[in-house]
Amino acid sequence: QVQLAESGGGLVQAGGSLRLSCAASGRTVSTYNMGWFRQAPGKEREFVTAMSWNGDITSSASVKGRFTISRDSAKNTVYLQMYSLKPDDTAVYYCAAANRARVGASAYEYDYWGQGTQVTVSS
Secondary structure (H helix, E strand, O other): OEEEEEEOOEEEEOOOOEEEEEEEEEOOHHHOEEEEEEEOOOOOOEEEEEEOOOOOEEEOOOOOOOEEEEEEOOOOEEEEEEOOOOHHHOEEEEEEEEOOOOOOOOHHHOOEEOOOEEEEEEO
16 A cells, blocks of 8 residues: 655746655555646546556646656655646646556546645746
């Protein structure tokens, strides 16, 4: 089992950058598929990007080229580096872990979730 805690959210102007962190306790993040999701008010939770346990990365089209997922096994932390932020990126961002063979892009494929961190991008 793993516990996840996101941090690093905040208010940023359009075009700016932000880095979110997801600190894990329990098992190491390199044994899980780790994903980032987001949920804007009145909308469903949306897949952002994920890294498989063996390092493969998949991202949604809306963030490809702007957002990057990475992990630091020594710190047992996963990061989401966000560049060129847009007002449409405003949402609560969640970190999630999946104990499965293949990395997925659906929320139901993830077993553990953090509490979320708010990202607000002003125009």
